[in-house]
Amino acid sequence: MSTIPEAVRDQVRQRAVNRCEYCLSPQALIMGRLQVDHVLEREWR
Secondary structure: OOOOOHHHHHHHHHHOOOEOOOOOOEHHHOOOOOOOOOOOOHHHO
């Protein structure tokens, strides 16, 4: 389970306009929910 609060996850999704920030694919084309925390910043460790 992730330690990142859901409110922060929502902020990330809004900032990214529901797109992958790596390849820019929209959420609608991804088979599943985009991962917000696959790269964790030091402050979340």
